Amino acid sequence: MSSMNRRAFKELVRTINSRVQHFNTAEIECLIREFEQLSISGTVANGLDRVMFKRMLHTDFGLTDEMIMDRVFRVFDKNKDYSVTVDEWIEGLCVFLRGNLDEKIKYCFSVYDLDSKQHISRNEMFSWLKDCLMRQSTEEDHDEGIRDVIEHTLKKMDHDHDGMVSFKDFNQAVREENLLLEAFGTCLPVPTSVEMYERRVFWEKL
Known part of the structure; x- marks a missing residue:
C-alpha cells in the first residue's frame, strides 16, 4: 500500500x-x-x-x-x-x-525543439547531431560532415522550404518515413x- x-x-x-x-x-x-x-x-x-x-x-x-x-x-x-x-x-x-504515433510525434518534436519556438532550426540540428556524428566519424573536419548531414536532413524534412523544420514538417516527414521519428537522437x-x-x-x- x-x-x-x-x-x-x-x-x-x-x-x-x-x-x-x-x-x-x-x-x-x-x-x-x-x-x-x-x-x-x-x-x-x-x-x-x-x-x-x-x-x-x-x-x-x-x-x-x-x-x-x-x-x-x-x-x-x-x-x-x-x-x-x-x-x-x-x-x-x-x-x-x-x-x-500521434503522441510520439508530438513528444519527440518537443524533445528536439530546444528553445520551444515550435520549429527545429539548423542550429538545433547541429546541436543534436554534433556529438553523435563526432563519436562515429574518423574524419578531421567533423563540422563540415555534420553540416552535410544537416542539409540532407533539412531537404528530407523541410516540406515548406523555409530553412527549418516546423511541427507540420516533422509530422509529415515521420508519417512518410517512420524511421525519422528519432532523427536527432534516441528519446524513446x-x-x-x-x-x-x-x-x-x-x-x-x-
Whole structure:
C-alpha cells in the first residue's frame, strides 16, 4: 500500500485515471508505488529531481545521451518547476511506454525543439547531431560532415522550404518515413526495455 492514506491514494488514482488513456487502474497504482520508491532518495519533496529522473532513464531504459535525457526531463516537467510530480510522471510514461504515433510525434518534436519556438532550426540540428556524428566519424573536419548531414536532413524534412523544420514538417516527414521519428537522437525506449520495465513494475506486482 502507498505511504499516503488510503483515501488520498484512491483519489490520486482516480484523478490520474481520468487523464491518461493507456494505463488501467491497477497499473496506475503500481506506477504510484514505483514513483514513491524512486523519490525516497531524491532531493525534492513529492517529486523526482533531474538527477534521479535521468538515473531512471539510464537504468531502466538504457538512455545515455545527457542532452537527450535532460530534454526528456523537461518534457515530463510540464509545469517547469524543475521536478517531476507523480501525475507528470505517469502522464509522461503513458506516451513514453505506450503512446500512439500521434503522441510520439508530438513528444519527440518537443524533445528536439530546444528553445520551444515550435520549429527545429539548423542550429538545433547541429546541436543534436554534433556529438553523435563526432563519436562515429574518423574524419578531421567533423563540422563540415555534420553540416552535410544537416542539409540532407533539412531537404528530407523541410516540406515548406523555409530553412527549418516546423511541427507540420516533422509530422509529415515521420508519417512518410517512420524511421525519422528519432532523427536527432534516441528519446524513446526500445521495445525490449519497455517489456522488461512493465514486467518488473506491473506483472510481478499485480
